[in-house]
Amino acid sequence: MNTKNSENLYNQALGFMPGGVNSPVRACGSVGSVPLFIDHTEGSKIYDVDGNCFIDYICSWGPNILGHSHPQVINAVIDTCKKGLTFGACHKGEIQLAQRIKRNVPSMEMLRLVNSGTEAVMSAIRAARGYTGRDKIVKFEGCYHGHSDGLLVKAGSGLLTNSIPNSAGVPKGYTDSTLLARYNNTQSVEALFEKYGNEIACVIVEPCAANMGVVPPKKGFLQFLRDITHKYNSLLIFDEVITGFRLGIGGAQGFYGIKPDLTTLGKIVGGGMPLAVYGGKKEIMECVAPLGSVYQAGTLSGNPVAVSAGIETLKILEENQEEIYSSLESKSSKIEQAMKKAGLNVNRTGSIMTVFFTDAKVTDYDTAQTSDTKAYARYFKYLQSNGIYTAPSQFEAMFVSYAHSDEDIEKTCQIISNFKK
Ligand SMILES: *Cc1c(COP(=O)(O)O)cnc(C)c1O
Numbered sequence: 001m002n003t004k005n006s007e008n009l010y011n012q013a014l015g016f017m018p019g020g021v022n023s024p025v026r027a028c029g030s031v032g033s034v035p036l037f038i039d040h041t042e043g044s045k046i047y048d049v050d051g052n053c054f055i056d057y058i059c060s061w062g063p064n065i066l067g068h069s070h071p072q073v074i075n076a077v078i079d080t081c082k083k084g085l086t087f088g089a090c091h092k093g094e095i096q097l098a099q100r101i102k103r104n105v106p107s108m109e110m111l112r113l114v115n116s117g118t119e120a121v122m123s124a125i126r127a128a129r130g131y132t133g134r135d136k137i138v139k140f141e142g143c144y145h146g147h148s149d150g151l152l153v154k155a156g157s158g159l160l161t162n163s164i165p166n167s168a169g170v171p172k173g174y175t176d177s178t179l180l181a182r183y184n185n186t187q188s189v190e191a192l193f194e195k196y197g198n199e200i201a202c203v204i205v206e207p208c209a210a211n212m213g214v215v216p217p218k219k220g221f222l223q224f225l226r227d228i229t230h231k232y233n234s235l236l237i238f239d240e241v242i243t244g245f246r247l248g249i250g251g252a253q254g255f256y257g258i259k260p261d262l263t264t265l266g267k268i269v270g271g272g273m274p275l276a277v278y279g280g281k282k283e284i285m286e287c288v289a290p291l292g293s294v295y296q297a298g299t300l301s302g303n304p305v306a307v308s309a310g311i312e313t314l315k316i317l318e319e320n321q322e323e324i325y326s327s328l329e330s331k332s333s334k335i336e337q338a339m340k341k342a343g344l345n346v347n348r349t350g351s352i353m354t355v356f357f358t359d360a361k362v363t364d365y366d367t368a369q370t371s372d373t374k375a376y377a378r379y380f381k382y383l384q385s386n387g388i389y390t391a392p393s394q395f396e397a398m399f400v401s402y403a404h405s406d407e408d409i410e411k412t413c414q415i416i417s418n419f420k421k
Contacts, residue, residue, distance in 0.1 A: 001385055002051075002052070006034055006037045006048055006050060009049065030377065031381065032377060036048040046058075055411065055412060057388065057389060057399055060267075061267065062267035064403075065401055066316060067401045072316060077308055080305050080308035083304070086303055090302075091302070093311060094113060098111055100314040100315065101314070107280060107281070110286070111280075112285070112296065113302040114276050115303075117267065118148055121146045121264050123278050124264050125202065125237070127287055128237060129294075131287045131294075132233070136200045139179070139203075140364075141182055141183065141366075142211070142364060143183065143204075143209055143212070143239070145264075149165075150178050151204075179192045184215070184363045185364065189225065193232055201234055202236065202262070203235075206239050208349045208352075210242045210354075213371070222256050225258075226259070226260075235260075235262060237264070238251075240263050242266075242352070244269060245268040246268060247350045248325055251263070262281070264277065270306050274303075275303065275307065324402050332400045335409065339416055342421075352397040353397065357394075379419060387411075388415060
């Protein structure tokens with residue numbers, strides 16, 4: 001595979017951006033390869049600047065559930081652009097998008113549009129703290145909720161209550177109120193509530209974890225979180241930035257049948273544009289300014305172009321939901337079967353999945369960490385050299401889109417089943 005042009009651009013980029021990238025995973029550091037510079041995309045395919053074509057299973061890390069550059073979405077964006085790129089004022093699209101979201105995710109009785117998943121989660125937690133008048137939050141090791149200060153902790157070295165920031169530049173004090181629990185482990189949550197129950201504003205969780213690789217919730221785990229937060233009058237936040245409109249039109253909450261108090265959405269909801277959402281019970285959201293005293297604002301929030309991409313994407317998903325989600329399920333299941341045939345250890349929920357290089361059943365952060373990342377790097381390189389574009393990191397998901405054709409899936413299965421561990 002010729003990657004000369006990418007290498008050349010990467011060397012230039014290194015002079016301008018840390019690591020040559022605007023988001024760290026793109027540097028491909030953990031698999032020891034050069035990042036490909038993308039020229040254009042279409043449907044299931046992504047084309048780099050050297051003219052290589054790949055079947056894309058990163059799908060921009062989730063947003064492209066309909067594939068790349070869906071003509072209806074692109075046209076909606078172009079039409080909106082002609083009216084102006086930003087108003088900094090109210091417009092009809094905001095209501096149309098909110099209606100579509102609320103109709104499919106009814107727990108989001110009232111919501112706010114923001115610009116990124118990070119911002120959505122940060123704001124949802126602020127609302128939860130404002131509403132409950134409590135400071136502490138519970139998060140799970142291995143769950144990612146964006147890069148805001150208080151959430152950059154995952155490994156507590158066994159000392160669940162000693163939250164040490166994982167990033168330099170985060171003052172120790174900023175994570176003092178972040179309590180860590182183990183995913184799929186009810187006792188770890190119970191212990192925190194027994195000790196701090198009346199100080200805990202909320203539990204935030206990825207209802208199906210997808211940022212330590214895909215790790216589905218064990219049966220009863222989400223219901224347990226619902227019950228214990230009720231018992232202590234604290235709130236349950238589902239971070240559905242990945243799972244929203246991915247596991248089904250109703251997101252993970254529809255898929256598992258559990259209703260959180262607050263929800264964050266991102267990725268798919270913006271149809272490929274920078275847009276995210278937080279929302280939930282009306283009485284909680286009424287705490288947000290200008291109605292209430294929880295401050296949150298944004299110059300570009302509700303941006304008309306981003307909103308139009310979101311509306312069009314949700315419209316297509318909603319109008320064709322049976323066809324789209326059953327097709328995603330059957331394509332994803334075929335890939336999973338090919339992986340199993342090749343002797344690979346795979347976790348899958350709907351159209352997201354991850355192959356782990358460990359004999360352990362991966363159910364939480366510790367078991368995910370047992371995966372041999374060097375073996376993953378070999379797997380990544382094997383796929384890439386065969387025209388398949390997947391995450392350059394063990395701890396990410398593979399995303400299947402509606403644009404993947406039967407032919408794409410067949411080819412992918414063939415290549416995966418020929419992989420020698
Ligand atoms: C991607 C992601 C975020 C952060 O969203 P950004 O738009 O990258 O800021 C938050 N939570 C989850 C679950 C995510 O997958």
